[in-house]
Amino acid sequence: MVSRNPSAPTPQQPHAGLLAAPPWQHAQAVALLPQVLRLTAPNPGLMTGPGTNSYLVGGAATGWIVIDPGPDEAAHIERLWQFAGGDIRLIVCTHSHPDHAPAARPLQALCAQRGGTAPPPVLGLPSAATAKASSHFEPDRALADGERLTLQTADGRVHHTLQVLHTPGHAANHLCLLLPAEGLLFSGDHILNGSTTIVNPPDGNMTAYLGALDALDAACVTHALRYILPAHGHVMDEARAVIAHLKAHRLAREAKVRVAMQARPQGTLDDWVALAYDDVPESVWPLAKRSLLAHVERLQALPGGTA
Numbered sequence: 001m002v003s004r005n006p007s008a009p010t011p012q013q014p015h016a017g018l019l020a021a022p023p024w025q026h027a028q029a030v031a032l033l034p035q036v037l038r039l040t041a042p043n044p045g046l047m048t049g050p051g052t053n054s055y056l057v058g059g060a061a062t063g064w065i066v067i068d069p070g071p072d073e074a075a076h077i078e079r080l081w082q083f084a085g086g087d088i089r090l091i092v093c094t095h096s097h098p099d100h101a102p103a104a105r106p107l108q109a110l111c112a113q114r115g116g117t118a119p120p121p122v123l124g125l126p127s128a129a130t131a132k133a134s135s136h137f138e139p140d141r142a143l144a145d146g147e148r149l150t151l152q153t154a155d156g157r158v159h160h161t162l163q164v165l166h167t168p169g170h171a172a173n174h175l176c177l178l179l180p181a182e183g184l185l186f187s188g189d190h191i192l193n194g195s196t197t198i199v200n201p202p203d204g205n206m207t208a209y210l211g212a213l214d215a216l217d218a219a220c221v222t223h224a225l226r227y228i229l230p231a232h233g234h235v236m237d238e239a240r241a242v243i244a245h246l247k248a249h250r251l252a253r254e255a256k257v258r259v260a261m262q263a264r265p266q267g268t269l270d271d272w273v274a275l276a277y278d279d280v281p282e283s284v285w286p287l288a289k290r291s292l293l294a295h296v297e298r299l300q301a302l303p304g305g306t307a
């Protein structure tokens, strides 16, 4: 007889609870599923939306994996420890931006200080040479593309398996995590809900970003992933449609960038942003110029370039 995770989704029984969108708060973890909690850090803002979503995957019998512990906020770190019942087995950072990874070492230290279980390793990818100093990061161990992270009960039975997918583009050291048993994709900052991912060269790269979107779409097919759990914003349904829409949006923007560069061949980013982002408020242009630069670099590298 084939054993099956009783909580795994079936086409007839989607995880409707995942799509509930309660008002944002930071004091309580939201149980998206019994084995998936979301705790939002108290760092709302222009770049972070309602705040960074830290996710806890696991359970009392297996301990928990923390995905994106967030900024170094003592109250948030304490809550992560509390909602995990003091049993954190792994800490994984999707990438090392300041709103995602700085809590990793303090959380690890808190686990060591409180005792009970061995301090969890901090896992992820080391920051590249292109990363800003504020995003410098060295995990205890670098995660391999395709690697599986498991949680087991004391008798050795595996109950939860996350799979790692390298997804450079937003950051060179970005990775996503898949929970195929539940059809979930933890997308970090590669895919957001309610805001647009910034691709900021040199650590950000538009060609890598688009390539990783294709890899994520392929993973959705292979693993029947349905829901996207972003680092900022609520859960999204119909993962493949979200990814297709996002890619189309990027390519449509790129087409406008190409037209702008053709219209003003000697132009600067300031000239091009006014043309290529004429549909967004001028207040957004300073940020938009970072992704604009990523498009410009990509167009200049393509065969045929901006011609």
Ligand SMILES: [Zn+2]
Pocket: 095, 097, 170, 171, 189
């Ligand atoms: Zn980021």
